Amino acid sequence: IKIKQHTTRCIVNTALRAKLTIQLSLGNMKYNMKIKFILLLIIILSQESHSQEIKLRNLEKDIWGEINLNGNHIIKGNPSKVVYTNYTYDEKQKVYKETLSIFLDLYRTSTFNFDSVGRVKNRLLFKSGNIKGIDEYQYQQKNNGQNELLAQRYWWNNSSKKELDFSLKEIYNSDLLTHRFTAQFELKFIYDDKNNLIKITQKEYQNPHKYNQQGDILNLKNNKITKSKTLFSYKYDDNNNRIEKKEINTEYITYLTRYVYNKEGKLIKEIKLSYTEEILDYVNLKNYKYNSQGSIIELNEYIKQTAHESPSGNIEEYIKSFLLYIDENPSSYLIEHNAYTYEYDEKGNWTSKTFYKKESNSSFDYKNKLIRQIEYK
Numbered sequence: 381i382k383i384k385q386h387t388t389r390c391i392v393n394t395a396l397r398a399k400l401t402i403q404l405s406l407g408n409m410k411y412n413m414k415i416k417f418i419l420l421l422i423i424i425l426s427q428e429s430h431s432q433e434i435k436l437r438n439l440e441k442d443i444w445g446e447i448n449l450n451g452n453h454i455i456k457g458n459p460s461k462v463v464y465t466n467y468t469y470d471e472k473q474k475v476y477k478e479t480l481s482i483f484l485d486l487y488r489t490s491t492f493n494f495d496s497v498g499r500v501k502n503r504l505l506f507k508s509g510n511i512k513g514i515d516e517y518q519y520q521q522k523n524n525g526q527n528e529l530l531a532q533r534y535w536w537n538n539s540s541k542k543e544l545d546f547s548l549k550e551i552y553n554s555d556l557l558t559h560r561f562t563a564q565f566e567l568k569f570i571y572d573d574k575n576n577l578i579k580i581t582q583k584e585y586q587n588p589h590k591y592n593q594q595g596d597i598l599n600l601k602n603n604k605i606t607k608s609k610t611l612f613s614y615k616y617d618d619n620n621n622r623i624e625k626k627e628i629n630t631e632y633i634t635y636l637t638r639y640v641y642n643k644e645g646k647l648i649k650e651i652k653l654s655y656t657e658e659i660l661d662y663v664n665l666k667n668y669k670y671n672s673q674g675s676i677i678e679l680n681e682y683i684k685q686t687a688h689e690s691p692s693g694n695i696e697e698y699i700k701s702f703l704l705y706i707d708e709n710p711s712s713y714l715i716e717h718n719a720y721t722y723e724y725d726e727k728g729n730w731t732s733k734t735f736y737k738k739e740s741n742s743s744f745d746y747k748n749k750l751i752r753q754i755e756y757k
Contacts, residue, residue: 457727458757462492469747476749480507487750518595527552530595549595561597564588567611574620580612619645632656638703646670651703655695660688665706675724682706683716729754 455462464487467476480489488505495501503515518530529550549561556575560567564587570579584607590598615624619641627635633654640649652664662685669678690698716738723732730752737746 454729455754456729457754458498459492459754460494460757461755463753464488464490465751465753467749467751469749476747479748520595528595549589549591549597561589564603572616574616576614576616576620576622578614578616579610581609582611583608617641621645621647636699644674646674649707651706653699655699658689658693658695660690660695660699660702661685663702663706671724673724673728675722675728675730677722679720681718681720683718725754727754727756 466479466487466489468479469475470477478489490506491504493501493504499519500517502517505512505514519528520530521527529548529552547562549559550557551559556571557569559569564585566583566585568581568583569577570581572578583605585600586604586606587599589600589603592598609628611627613626614622617623621639621641623639625637625639633656635652635654637650637652639647640651642648646668648668650664650666650668652662653660654662663683665682667680668676671677688698688702692698718738719736721734721736722730725731731754732752733750735746735748735750
């Protein structure tokens with residue numbers, strides 16, 4: 381979770397002039413002291429008022445059908461609660477019914493609650509109307525200025541048993557995530573001088589991390605590193621738009637994503653490929669459409685998973701020619717078609733996302749709707 385906070389300014393001089401006028405007119409010390417206290421309280425409260433941009437971070441996988449390249453889900457404004465509910469369309473009754481089918485873990489039927497400064501306090505997970513579990517979050521700031529997010533996960537196996545476990549530790553330098561600890565892994569996030577993420581590396585330790593009650597890792601120094609590798613690398617254009625993401629998940633398979641933007645800097649095309657030295661075996665093409673406010677209103681995704689061997693044996697050259705072809709004829713080649721549509725509230729946050737799915741040239745045969753209810757302060 382990442383929070384950006386902008387403190388508003390108040391005009392103190394106006395309040396002080398008003399205070400002086402009231403003092404002169406009342407002429408009573410007792411009332412003057414009360415007025416001073418009230419005015420001071422107003423000034424303090426106005427200085428503490430703020431607007432926020434909340435980002436729910438899911439680094440495990442990309443947000444399915446989302447536009448944020450860093451896997452962030454942005455909520456604008458001052459949310460106090462966010463509720464996600466999933467629905468599936470009933471063809472016989474022609475209505476949407478609540479379902480356990482989900483987009484991703486982040487979008488399970490759940491409720492996010494925020495604290496007084498806009499940080500996520502907890503997430504309640506529901507099943508059949510009952511709480512299945514709770515993710516609770518703790519925060520602390522070290523003396524060296526680094527911010528840390530500590531996550532404690534509570535799960536109920538039955539009404540009397542509760543399990544506590546530190547499942548996540550994140551360290552931030554300013555607003556930039558620098559380290560993430562899960563299980564027996566450590567991820568390191570490396571940035572360029574423009575704060576663009578350019579690489580993610582991973583260390584695997586021999587033993588799982590052990591934590592104390594403050595969330596400090598007790599066995600980090602003495603824990604042997606068994607593996608170390610680069611997971612992701614990124615490239616950017618002159619406008620700091622990400623144009624390429626490469627993942628080397630194994631020694632043999634490369635996952636490559638390329639991004640295309642319009643003149644306004646909006647992402648309009650995203651192409652994902654997976655390939656070996658000789659074979660292209662997966663293609664995913666996404667096209668984005670926006671409204672006049674710059675918010676995404678439609679996403680069309682075309683997928684094909686099949687093995688195509690390069691005739692010349694040069695996989696890089698084959699990929700270049702292949703990309704030119706599917707760019708002009710996406711639906712004629714890619715056999716699975718998914719579509720997403722969005723609706724927004726007055727603050728520009730999406731409140732409804734509908735997912736359609738079809739195979740080959742058939743009509744859309746599956747519909748899933750995700751409703752997001754946001755309560756603001």
